[in-house]
Amino acid sequence: MSIQMVDLRGQYLRIKDEIDTAISQVLDSTYFIRGPVLSRFETALATYTKSEYAIGVANGTDALQIAYMALGIGPGDEIITPSFTFIATAEAAALLGATPIFADIDPVTFCLDPDSVEACITPRTRAIVPVHLFGQSADMDQILALGAKYNIPVIEDNAQAIGATYNGVPTGSMGTLATCSFFPSKNLGAYGDAGAVLTSDPELEARVRMITNHGGRHKYYNETIGLNSRLDALQAAILEVKLRHLESFTKLRRAAAARYDARLRNVDGIICPYEASWGRHVYHQYVIRVARRDALAESLKTSGIPYGIYYPVPLHQQPVFQEQTKGVILPETEKACAEVLALPMHTELTPAQQDRIVDTVIAHVNHAVHA
Ligand SMILES: *Cc1c(COP(=O)(O)O)cnc(C)c1O
Numbered sequence: 001m002s003i004q005m006v007d008l009r010g011q012y013l014r015i016k017d018e019i020d021t022a023i024s025q026v027l028d029s030t031y032f033i034r035g036p037v038l039s040r041f042e043t044a045l046a047t048y049t050k051s052e053y054a055i056g057v058a059n060g061t062d063a064l065q066i067a068y069m070a071l072g073i074g075p076g077d078e079i080i081t082p083s084f085t086f087i088a089t090a091e092a093a094a095l096l097g098a099t100p101i102f103a104d105i106d107p108v109t110f111c112l113d114p115d116s117v118e119a120c121i122t123p124r125t126r127a128i129v130p131v132h133l134f135g136q137s138a139d140m141d142q143i144l145a146l147g148a149k150y151n152i153p154v155i156e157d158n159a160q161a162i163g164a165t166y167n168g169v170p171t172g173s174m175g176t177l178a179t180c181s182f183f184p185s186k187n188l189g190a191y192g193d194a195g196a197v198l199t200s201d202p203e204l205e206a207r208v209r210m211i212t213n214h215g216g217r218h219k220y221y222n223e224t225i226g227l228n229s230r231l232d233a234l235q236a237a238i239l240e241v242k243l244r245h246l247e248s249f250t251k252l253r254r255a256a257a258a259r260y261d262a263r264l265r266n267v268d269g270i271i272c273p274y275e276a277s278w279g280r281h282v283y284h285q286y287v288i289r290v291a292r293r294d295a296l297a298e299s300l301k302t303s304g305i306p307y308g309i310y311y312p313v314p315l316h317q318q319p320v321f322q323e324q325t326k327g328v329i330l331p332e333t334e335k336a337c338a339e340v341l342a343l344p345m346h347t348e349l350t351p352a353q354q355d356r357i358v359d360t361v362i363a364h365v366n367h368a369v370h371a
Contacts (some may be wrong), residue, residue, distance in 0.1 A: 003344055003353045005306040006185045010348035015245060022237040032233050041236040044243055045180075045196060049162070049172040052200035055208045056231025060159045060181020062212075063195040064092035066229060067155050067177040068127065070197075070207040073098050077126040081157075082112050083314040084333045085131040089157050090315050098126070102316040104330040108274050110287070110340075111138035113332070114146060121150055128154045132161030132171045134310075134342075135187065135253075135284035136276065140166050140174050147176075155179065158198070162188045163250045165279035172198045177208075182231075182239055187253070187284050188246055194235040252347040253283040259351055260286055260343065263358045269365050285310060286345040288361075292368065293339050299364040300341075305357050308342040 012019065026037060038056050045054035057063045073079065075097035081089045083102035090100035104116040112130045128147055130138035140156075147154040158172040159181035165171065172178035182194035197208045210217050215226030231239075242249075257273070264272050271289040275281040285308065290296050293309075300307045314333045316325040343357055 003305060003357065004346070005308055005342075005344050006346045007348040008184055008189070011249075011346070014347075015241060018241045019238055022241050023234060026233050026237045029233075033230060035233050037233045037240065038231060038236040041231075041240040041243070042196075044240060046198070048243060048246070049158075049170045049178075049180075049198055051173050051178070051198040052202070053198065053205040055197045055199075055205065055212060056236060057195045057197060057212050058229040058231065059193040060179060060183060060186075060195040061088040061092055062227065062229040063179035063181065063197045064088055064129075064155075064157065065095060066208055066211050066227065067179050067197055068093050068096055068098065069211050069226075070177065070204050071127060071153055071155075073126045076124060078122060078124045079127040079129055080117055080120045080125060081129040081315075082131050082133070082333070083316040083330050084110060084311060084336055085133060085157070085315065086159070086311070087315060087318070087320075088159075089129055089131055090321070093129075094321075099124075099324060100315070100321070101125070102314075102321075102325065102328060102330060102333075104332050105133075105336065106139070107332045107336065109136055109138070109276055110134060110336060111136065112143060114139060114142035116330075117143065118146055121146070121152070125150070125152050128152055129157055130154065130175075131157040131159075132164055134273070134287050135161050135164055135282040136273075137161060137164050137166035137171045137279050139276075139278070141278075144174060153177070159183075159186060159195075160284040161282055162186070163246055163280070163282045167278055171279075173200070176201065177204060182235070187249065187282055188239065188242055190235040190242075191238050192235055194231050194239060196231065249347045250280075250282050252349075253345060254281070256345060256349045256354065257281070257283045257286050259354050260358065263355075264288065264361065267362055267365055269368070270361070283345055285342040287340050287342045289336070289339040290341060290365075291339060293341050295368060296341060296361065296364050300360060303360045305360050306344055309340065310342055311340075312337060
């Protein structure tokens with residue numbers, strides 16, 4: 001079998017019977033929107049993430065937009081996010097007329113640098129949005145302390161880190177709100193688009209539910225401008241099955257990461273991912289740093305080894321945000337964009353496949369040193 005960046009089919013085959021049964025139960029019930037399966041999944045997700053409430057939505061980008069809307073964020077407001085993230089974190093705020101302000105990252109964890117966040121705070125800041133990038137929690141104590149000091153809510157973008165922990169608590173349980181994505185390749189992946197908003201505040205839960213359902217608590221009575229953003233029952237049924245397996249899937253990812261670490265840790269010129277002492281890394285991606293990254297990428301391509309570059313262009317240098325970010329320089333973010341390379345990482349990765357990947361990486365590095 002050729003090596004894949006993610007192997008959704010292999011994982012499906014492990015749990016095929018359970019998934020197929022769950023899907024046919026939904027088809028039999030014809031309860032396609034909302035209904036008992038969604039409620040069950042929401043309860044299970046809230047329990048797993050140690051949040052009071054989980055609200056299923058259509059995808060992780062909507063989850064961010066809905067979280068921003070629930071806090072009343074709009075024109076003239078600013079949110080602080082990392083520039084080293086997927087576009088959605090900032091895009092959802094910009095869609096509402098708010099301005100994303102980009103902070104730099106800690107080069108060791110790739111997550112928000114609290115000092116950089118503090119320098120971005122203004123009287124217009126309405127939310128701080130740490131992203132638990134690649135499966136590892138940001139340094140939440142420091143970020144929550146800033147939120148408390150300036151009275152600014154913290155929203156955790158937990159799209160990449162479900163199952164990760166920080167000082168013993170799950171990511172997604174620490175902020176005023178948190179968002180999840182269940183895009184198929186995420187650690188908890190649906191078979192289509194899906195997402196969720198987490199909170200432990202009953203008033204915010206009610207607002208979030210209302211926004212996801214056309215801004216109304218009761219059918220045909222609309223209190224606010226909302227969306228049609230629901231997690232459909234088929235995806236909820238699939239996610240309910242997969243959530244039961246998430247701990248064992250996380251163990252498989254961590255075992256694969258340990259195998260990479262063991263062989264790459266002492267290779268000159270390669271920096272392996274760092275697992276901070278504050279919690280469990282769930283390795284949504286296994287991201288190494290190399291000075292001449294593009295040359296390594298070229299060698300991998302030649303050898304038929306897949307890889308990913310997350311992210312090649314930081315958000316503050318994207319054409320879409322160019323106007324508002326003139327003169328912004330984020331040295332650690334820019335350096336990371338030039339040096340990161342993600343190796344294949346998924347639950348089906350075998351030691352033999354990893355040996356092939358690592359052999360190719362090491363051969364390239366040795367060749368580059370002696371060339
Ligand atoms: C995947 C992702 C999202 C968006 O989720 P979708 O379900 O694809 O809309 C948001 N933020 C981060 C950090 C992500 O990785």
